Amino acid sequence: MGKNTFGACDTSYSISIGPVHPALKEPVKLNMSIEGEKVTGVDFELSQVHRGIEWIGTRRNPIQILFLAERICGICNICHSLAFSKAVESIAQIEVPERAGYIRTIMAELERIHSHVLWAGVAAHELGFDSVLHYTWKLRENVLDTIEYLTGNRITKAIITIGGVRRDITKKQFPAVKKTVDYYVKSFDKLGKIFLKDPVIKSRTRDVGILTKKEALATCAVGPTARASGVKKDVRIDESYAAYPDLDIEIMTPDIITGEIRGDVYDRVIARLLEVKQSAEIIDKCLKQMPEGKITYEEKIPKVLAGLRDVKGEGIGRLEAPRGEVFHYVKMVDEDSPYSWKVRAPTYNNIMAWIPMLMGEQIADIPIIAASIDPCMSCTNRAVVSGKSNSILTQDMLHRLSVEKTKEIRRLLKND
């Protein structure tokens, strides 16, 4: 124990949570400096589960990548295949039929319900409230059954294809979907009662892990994490895609229920619960408004691939996944497989928000705060750090490097 300037003993010590820890569903390492029970320093190490999906992707054709993209995340998988196909569609300038847009929307919203309800269970488990974990996961079975009914799979739906969807939702299937919608609108009240009224849950989440609006903006938080801090940001509204332009959707911020925004864990719970209800309502609207028509611009996959072989260019696909904004960048150069494919999952943005949230909190609150951004490590890990390189790139260095790169590109362009 070292002595500090006042002569008293330095009582701080460090705890690392992870890479493997019961509170974490996926590997990440949190290095915490602790004083008593209080957190005085936060640092984290990512890149514990690099899987090289992008590398594999650049050796497959776009249709194959769709199914690979679904494997990026075990929970929000449709957003990855959808973002990828949006990127490819924007390169090849493919017009997606309107009905396909509606089916995509329904699928994305079913996934949002599934993801948020699953998260609610995980959050309850972090608080040691296993009854609620089992209850919410029982609620989640309903949407999984519906997804299976519509697509044939419970989790990885394999329904998106370039330029549309692979399966139609027929009139005969509407009642089953409608039943699910009603089920979740109803269960919203019950979930709200459990999560928002229970005194123990409230005492564990209220004013815990506060992320102010300013901090949310500074750390580039996205999705429910940002919205719970009062940042009105939702890709479904900011960049309309699929059927969202036809639907009036509001940005769900916690003040809808409580009348104020504190940006704590409690607010993040509210934001997600509100979105479950909103998603159910969106699906309901989609069922009512869904137009007739084709579900894909071209049914024959070899023809789609042949068309994609000749395109050249870069495209991006961004959309609102359950956890926030998903961003895919694709570059195609007259080849079977894309020249480059870059994925940015929402957790990549949200993870920096951990630092302001965790500072000054108790050890007991680390799991629930860490879980409150709904982290998804496997989706986030796009690089691996090998060896023991301790070099840290500062902002100045990164700036210098990008200036150099720009100069180099300019030079190349001139030579062309």
Add this chain to the structure above:
Amino acid sequence: MIDLLLWNLMLIPGFAAVGIILGLFYKGIDRRLAARMQARVGPPLRQPFIDVKKLLMKENIVPKNAVAWIFNLMPVVALASSLLLLLYVPLFGISLLGGYGDLIVILYLLIFPSLALVIGGFASSSPYATVGAQREMIAMLSYEFPLAIAIISIAWLMSMSGGMEAAFDIGAVSWANVWTLVGPVGASGLFLLFIVLIFVTTGELGIIPVDAAEAETEIAGGLLVEYSGRNLALFYLASAVKMVVMGSLVIALFLPFDLSAFVLTSGYPVFWMAANGLFFLFKLFVVVFLSSTFIRVALARFRITQVVKVYWGYTTLIALLGLLLVSADVLLRMV
């Protein structure tokens, strides 16, 4: 007297075996019931026995930085002190060493298993275990206070009605049946004290919501994080025995009823002994259900600061209110 003690000493292994088997069996019931209440199927009733068997077969790992002898000694201390406690509390109405100690001894001995956990946690030199040990100490300090109030209320009540010798004698308390010593006001006070003791049992057993010392999602099992194999099995057995001890203590103080009045007429002593034995098991089940199963299904985990607040604040207030009601009742009737 000495002969009786020797005779009792011979019964000790049998008592220990009964305590351990009962404890594990009740743990099984607890797990199964909790599972059913959470809409799960749950493990079979004999799962705790399977767990212990498995743990005993597993390798016993001692961390490199641990103080090995303390680390290995503490599980033994925990189990031994729990078993010792078992001899002081009336199990099926029989307490082997009941004549050699009283409630104060039980209060002291109750600290031992938790203290063994704390020392073992510190000796294992893991930061998680250290945090857990600190929390366990705080939790101990917190629930000791309401526990002391509850016990002292009972002792005071006994001393007012039965004389000083019987005040702390658990056998005498059980025999006297505290509910018969008070009027309706005192009974409501006793009921509050009963609730307090149930919740203190939850703390003693380290069950959600007051399991901050182990808190698996926060500090990965806390105190027990480095324990494995035989040592972990011993701690597990100690907690099972402690469950029986706390249950028997609550029964002796607050649920001393038996079925003698109903079955005595049948004539055969075997019958009423069996009936009372089964009734004891039922009462134990009620205590375990209230203090463990129900509460851990119904609540989320408290932070350690909240544990202190709940025990020193609300629980102590309820206990003091109970004490006040009991004393008001007794004093009013004396007037």
